[in-house]
Amino acid sequence: MNNLLIMTPGPTEVSEEVRRAMSKKITNPDLDPEFFDFYLNVSKKLKKVVKTKNDMIIMSGEGILGLESACASLIENGDKVLVLANGIFGSGFADFADLYGAEVTKWEFPDDKAIDSKELEKKLSQNNDFKFATFVHCETPTGVINPAEEICALLNKHNILSVVDAVSSIGGVEIDVDSWGIDIILGGSQKCLSVPPGLTFMSVSTKAWDLINSRETAVKGYYTNLQHWQNWYQKKNFPYTQAISDIYALDAALDKWLADKKVYYRHSRIAEALRKALSRSGLEIYADNGYSDTVTALKVPEMIDFQELNQHMTEKYNVMIAGSVGKFKNNIFRIGHMGENCYEEKIYRTLKALDQSLRDLGYQLKDKIYKVFVDQIE
Numbered sequence: 252m253n254n255l256l257i258m259t260p261g262p263t264e265v266s267e268e269v270r271r272a273m274s275k276k277i278t279n280p281d282l283d284p285e286f287f288d289f290y291l292n293v294s295k296k297l298k299k300v301v302k303t304k305n306d307m308i309i310m311s312g313e314g315i316l317g318l319e320s321a322c323a324s325l326i327e328n329g330d331k332v333l334v335l336a337n338g339i340f341g342s343g344f345a346d347f348a349d350l351y352g353a354e355v356t357k358w359e360f361p362d363d364k365a366i367d368s369k370e371l372e373k374k375l376s377q378n379n380d381f382k383f384a385t386f387v388h389c390e391t392p393t394g395v396i397n398p399a400e401e402i403c404a405l406l407n408k409h410n411i412l413s414v415v416d417a418v419s420s421i422g423g424v425e426i427d428v429d430s431w432g433i434d435i436i437l438g439g440s441q442k443c444l445s446v447p448p449g450l451t452f453m454s455v456s457t458k459a460w461d462l463i464n465s466r467e468t469a470v471k472g473y474y475t476n477l478q479h480w481q482n483w484y485q486k487k488n489f490p491y492t493q494a495i496s497d498i499y500a501l502d503a504a505l506d507k508w509l510a511d512k513k514v515y516y517r518h519s520r521i522a523e524a525l526r527k528a529l530s531r532s533g534l535e536i537y538a539d540n541g542y543s544d545t546v547t548a549l550k551v552p553e554m555i556d557f558q559e560l561n562q563h564m565t566e567k568y569n570v571m572i573a574g575s576v577g578k579f580k581n582n583i584f585r586i587g588h589m590g591e592n593c594y595e596e597k598i599y600r601t602l603k604a605l606d607q608s609l610r611d612l613g614y615q616l617k618d619k620i621y622k623v624f625v626d627q628i629e
Contacts, residue, residue, distance in 0.1 A: 259573040260546035260587030272503035303428035314439025317451035323475035328352035338390030365541025383412035394548035423545035445590035524627035533617035545589035568604035
């Protein structure tokens, strides 16, 4: 299916510029002095995306590598870690914290809403003895985005380090790491920056480095030990051989992103028009609030089997959307409108395929989704 349009919430479509960059001649990254400067320059571009002066690391591995590396490098046995969860990925942080010996406290919030900052403030006023706290900025399985600026302000008030999974928001939603006081933020290549899967990146604050360097015990692991990344440029030494072609691709994607002065406006405008079109056509958006500008989750209509729907869309209309995971697997389906997917013509094609597929399977919509979208976007 050469014409298959992948409208999942990551991996996304990849531009021709990025594909061409991946075909560039490689070098030996451990010996080529120019590659160290190239890598440093790519890191600087990432800093611009998330607005930080903190150290930026690009690691060879899918986004979850960054999550585990943060836990491995920060946690010593018995450390108190707070996990803020309003979804599957947020809750999953607890598994990694537990794996590395933390004493985990999990505060769960409704999964169809953004984390309530006022409720969090009440909880922290009663219990704030934590080394660090984790939360997910965009809960991809449910399309909910959390108020990271407000959450980090509360954590900083109580001197709690923050570790933020922003894999599905970096590049599609405005983030200001330094102003918001985020200590470690994690991203992945295959989401809003529209690079093939294979890289994770993170910024690390001075406060986070201080905690990592003041450990009394060694980090459990090598690949996940962030200490190996300290002063890599001065030493001209990487902890392991870098995935050169993936970083070439990331560099090209960042150039395209930095040249797009309306990137956040485009994501916001398309997301709002998409939600209105879906709702007015009779489909039900899962979240009650906290709608993400990068992914929308919908309840599977009654009498519709998502696997059948997705197969029909893929085979007949060459458009792929996504189901959800965990307890939402059979109840939610999702459309990714991030990065290269966030263009009017791709959303139009997706909504037309969804509309026609639902009708083909006998589901009656109130209106033609794609026509409502056009009306909303104009």
